[in-house]
Amino acid sequence: MEGLKMKTKIALLLAIIMLAMFILPACGNKSASGETLNVNVGPDPDTIDPALNSSVDGATMIIHAFEGLMTLDKDGVPVAGQAEKYEVSDDGKVYTFHLRDDLKWSDGKALTAGDFVYSWNRAISPDTAADYEYMFEVVDGYTDGTLNVKATDDKTLVVTLYNAVPYFLELTAFPTFSPVRKDLIEANGESWAVEAKTYIGNGPYKVKEWVPGSHITMTKNKNYWDYKNLGAENIKFVLMEEDTARLNAFQKKEILFTDDMPNDEIDAWRDKPEFNLAGQLGTYYVSFNVQKAPMDNKLVREALTLAIDREFIVKEIGKSGQEPAGAFVSTGLSDADPAKEFREIGGDYYDPSDYEGNLAKAKELLAQAGYPNGEGLPQIEYLCNEGSGHQAIGEAPQDMSQKIGVNITLVSQEWGTCLN
Known part of the structure; x- marks a missing residue:
């Protein structure tokens, strides 16, 4: 029973x-193909729709293809992303974000403040059924089903919170708060997030190819505002489920990075220079x-x-x-x-x-x-x-x-x- x-x-x-990640980077920063970094963060993601994803591997891919109002630096501190600057009211409840000039989606279409209004309300819609919709409860209007988020013009987004919260800027860097394309979602439904031609983002990379069970390849987004400072030309997410297969691929230099390995191999790798531990906030429950x-x-x-x-x-x-x-x-x-x-x-x-x-x-x-x-x-x-x-x-x-x-x-x- x-x-x-x-x-x-x-x-x-x-x-x-504290869920430590097992990080095994190779000695160099390029794979045999030159400008393509082959990495592994997991198997095929269940979804890479920013509103629907609730897994670490999916989020890792999403933050390469999308960017929120703010992004996080290497120390986890929120810094300017799509928003170049912002102001906060004296009571801490109203945030006014000013988007960068000439922001574009990866297909060249202009990105506006209205895209954030649509995307955030889509994330809390019962029809979307997003796991992380509750993260918007700090925004005024959440309980009524329509967020108090307004685009006063194409470059200005005004967000009114229910109460002042000290972590709101961090939330705007979270994948669920990323903008998505209304026209593509309405035309393609859920399939918009599984085809490279419709998976259009606003982040530093864009999906070039997704071969289920094999790999997801991303290439630099030439329409990204900070394109000139991006690294490798391509990132190939090699999709593998088994920890042993990941470790074997790393040892054969087929991948330069994996964030997991068999637990019974940890002691043997602990003192090797390739093995690194990085702390990560999270509860295994x-x-x-x-x-x-x-x-x-x-x-x-x-x-x-x-x-x-x-x-x-x-x-x-x-x-x-x-x-x-x-x-x-x-x-x-x-x-x-x-x-x-x-x-x-x-x-x-x-x-x-x-x-x-x-x-x-x-x-x-x-x-x-x-x-x-x-x-x-x-x-x-x-x-x-x-x-x-x-x-x-x-x-x-x-x-x-x-x-x-x-x-x-x-x-x-x-x-x-x-x-x-």
């Missing part, structure tokens, strides 16, 4: 444990199906949460600087006082270092829920990405839950299927 489907999913921004028993019972959910030995997962599976999550928001995010970390001020829900105490509490909660030692609890299904790292992480709570009498069946799926 199915009692639950759990999902593992990496959130992109504001939804947050389990999502419960609260619409079905027994996961509609918060006592059961808390018991299963406490049964997970986070320190074991970090040390024995992750092995790459991750931190055990005692709460949802990770380290690295400031509190209201920017000199202090939210994690330190907010505290933890649980102490990850006291696993035995957590197990004892988990058993108490199960008994309170009417399932002493797991008796009477239906079989639980855990859904995860079939990548080796995700599989290993899924196997950990599968084993750990048995300590409180709970049996879990692990079901792994290809990443795109898992997302849906």
